[in-house]
Amino acid sequence: MGGTGTTGTTRRISRSTTAALAVTGLVTPLTLALGAAPAQAAPACTAGTGPYQKKVEKFLGRPVDGRQSTADCRAIKAFQTKHGITPNAGYAGSVTWGVMDLMTKQKAVGTNPNRDGRCPVNKGRVACVNLTLQLSWIQDGRTLVYGPVPVRTGRNGDETRTGAKKIYWRNIDHYSTLYNVPMPYAQFFDGGQAFHQASVSMWNPPGSRGCVNMTKTAAKKYWSLLRNGDDVHIWGRKPGT
Structure with a gap:
């Protein structure tokens, strides 16, 4: 979602700006990545084993055997649905692994x-x-x-x-x-x-x-x-x- 610059039309929406912002600590990518996936229509779970199956299984805390299971597929699909990765059919492909790899690298940065x-x-x-x-x-x-x-x-x-x-x-x-x-x-x-x-x-x-x-x-x-x-x-x- 990009901006329009100063030439774009601005709409004022009512918002209270008097509440003080709470002081927050470090917000880590891993914390933001967790949580239940939102409900939305999705393709049926795929039975296919993806090229990044083992890596995706490890990231999701699944048994790492490199073979797609119904439980694997559901876990992958939930992750895809949460982050808007399409098609969200539970396949361990390059886009899904790319997102997970980025999350891992972000977490490794820590506080420095x-x-x-x-x-x-x-x-x-x-x-x-x-x-x-x-x-x-x-x-x-x-x-x-x-x-x-x-x-x-x-x-x-x-x-x-x-x-x-x-x-x-x-x-x-x-x-x-x-x-x-x-x-x-x-x-x-x-x-x-x-x-x-x-x-x-x-x-x-x-x-x-x-x-x-x-x-x-x-x-x-x-x-x-x-x-x-x-x-x-x-x-x-x-x-x-």
Whole structure:
């Protein structure tokens, strides 16, 4: 879900902004990945054994034997349904394993997301976006202020642009007339590209239209911590682009 930039029509939606944002700890990708899959219509479970069967079984905590079972299929299908992976028929294919592999790499980052020094530490407060790991965080110098949190960035052909940016316009109730979708807590940093809340899984393929999608919790926290003129630094390359 991408932004429309300052030229798009903005719809104001009633929202109370007086409630104070609670201080939250580190939000890890694994925590966000857990939970029951939402109910939705789906294809019947496939009996086929996928090329990533053993890896997917291990990720899901299933017996690792490399052979598709009814229980395996149901577990894979639930994961696919939760994260909008289609077709969600329980097949252990490349897209499903790609999402799981990314989650594993995100979890491994822990509380030191800038260990490679790619996000500058000499600018004060910076919102950092690692496209390769699909992670974002806010730091002040070498101090981690918030995150890292999983994000959903631009798909192939609509890539989130890399480089040094600055937040230049904020709209808590922005509505994209280009894509006909709400963009709560929108903070624009490059043309129509912005941080904003999205209603889909952060691991939902193929990605946004260029914006940095976030969960409601993360988008609200970014809204409370960032201001116009704050630095944004984006690097890397989203898997699949």
